[in-house]
Amino acid sequence: MKQYQHPTIDQITLTGVLHALSDPVRLNFVQCLANLMCEQPCGSIPTPVAKSTMSHHLRVLREAGIVYIRTEGTQSLTSLRLDELSTKFPGLLESVLKAALEESAADPAK
Amino acid sequence: MKQYQHPTIDQITLTGVLHALSDPVRLNFVQCLANLMCEQPCGSIPTPVAKSTMSHHLRVLREAGIVYIRTEGTQSLTSLRLDELSTKFPGLLESVLKAALEESAADPAK
DNA sequence: GTATTTGTTCTATAAACGCCGAACAATGAT
DNA sequence: ATCATTGTTCGGCGTTTATAGAACAAATAC
Numbered sequence: 001m002k003q004y005q006h007p008t009i010d011q012i013t014l015t016g017v018l019h020a021l022s023d024p025v026r027l028n029f030v031q032c033l034a035n036l037m038c039e040q041p042c043g044s045i046p047t048p049v050a051k052s053t054m055s056h057h058l059r060v061l062r063e064a065g066i067v068y069i070r071t072e073g074t075q076s077l078t079s080l081r082l083d084e085l086s087t088k089f090p091g092l093l094e095s096v097l098k099a100a101l102e103e104s105a106a107d108p109a110k
Numbered sequence: 111m112k113q114y115q116h117p118t119i120d121q122i123t124l125t126g127v128l129h130a131l132s133d134p135v136r137l138n139f140v141q142c143l144a145n146l147m148c149e150q151p152c153g154s155i156p157t158p159v160a161k162s163t164m165s166h167h168l169r170v171l172r173e174a175g176i177v178y179i180r181t182e183g184t185q186s187l188t189s190l191r192l193d194e195l196s197t198k199f200p201g202l203l204e205s206v207l208k209a210a211l212e213e214s215a216a217d218p219a220k
Numbered sequence: 221g222t223a224t225t226t227g228t229t230c231t232a233t234a235a236a237c238g239c240c241g242a243a244c245a246a247t248g249a250t
Numbered sequence: 251a252t253c254a255t256t257g258t259t260c261g262g263c264g265t266t267t268a269t270a271g272a273a274c275a276a277a278t279a280c
Contacts, residue, residue: 002245002246002257002258010216013213014137014206014209014210014213015131015132015133015134015137018128018129018131018132018137018206019128019129019132021125021128022125022128022129022132023125023237023238024125025238027124027125027128041256041257042256042257043255043256043257049238049239049240050239050240050241051256051257051258052239052240052241052242052257052258052259052260053238053239053240054257055257055258055259056237056238056239056258057238058257059258060237071246071247071256071257073246073247073248073255073256074246074247074248074254074255074256074257075247075255075256075257076256076257076258088209089205089208089209089212089213090205090208090209091201091204091205091208092205092206092209094201094205095199095200095201095202095204095205096124096128096202098199098200098201099124099198099199099200099202100124102199103123103124103199106120112227112228112275112276133267133268135268151226151227152226152227153225153226153227159268159269159270160269160270160271161226161227161228161270162227162228162229162230162269162270162271162272163268163269163270164227165227165228165229166228166267166268166269167268168227169228170267181226181227181276181277183225183226183276183277183278184224184225184226184227184276184277184278185225185226185227185277186226186227186228
């Protein structure tokens with residue numbers, strides 16, 4: 001397909017990260033990514049939105065520095081930039097993911 | 111003046127909190143609030159926006175469950191709901207504030 | 221009473237956002 | 251070459267957002 005541009009660590013901003021994670025669809029996707037612990041094609045994670053919408057969300061996550069995307073064949077493999085984010089903002093993504101987990105556990109609906 | 115409505119702990123959502131903190135003006139205000147360690151009138155914290163805009167931002171922070179606002183005389187006193195947020199999302203606000211501090215330390219401009 | 225202070229609400233505007241379908245691109249399979 | 255798979259990009263639509271100024275409300279000071 002094509003190659004993607006990713007921000008370097010010092011280009012990542014806190015507000016950018018928070019904004020990217022503040023959308024339910026994106027947060028849920030990041031949560032799945034963290035659970036699976038390995039890079040995933042976009043299609044392997046179920047989403048409630050159209051694929052063009054998901055492409056937009058992945059772009060936001062990528063430009064915020066949260067995920068790394070590479071292409072292999074026809075699919076684009078997405079992985080969390082966990083190490084780099086932990087370097088830039090220690091504990092941040094961890095506590096967000098923990099909070100997301102607890103919230104979804106407390107609310108069995110949806 | 112008037113009294114405000116605040117969400118209960120279980121009405122607070124993670125995406126709501128993240129969204130509220132993803133705006134630079136709001137995040138900066140929350141940072142100041144955390145540093146001062148006590149409730150503050152809105153006007154005591156310098157902001158780059160008009161007071162009507164700040165009123166809007168405070169409303170967002172209040173409705174997200176991040177701040178508590180009460181009125182005394184003509185001024186409205188704002189305080190962080192740190193304890194309640196720590197109960198709902200342990201470590202979250204702490205790591206966001208730590209990240210904000212480190213980011214502003216790394217970038218002496220602005 | 222009038223004036224001052226502090227903040228809210230209203231109205232408007234411009235930008236950003238989330239969403240989708242259609243068209244397109246690139247790879248892989250038949 | 252044709253078809254299927256996997257995503258991206260584009261155009262558009264409706265909603266939300268950040269912003270500010272003007273008008274308003276309430277408490278305080280004079």
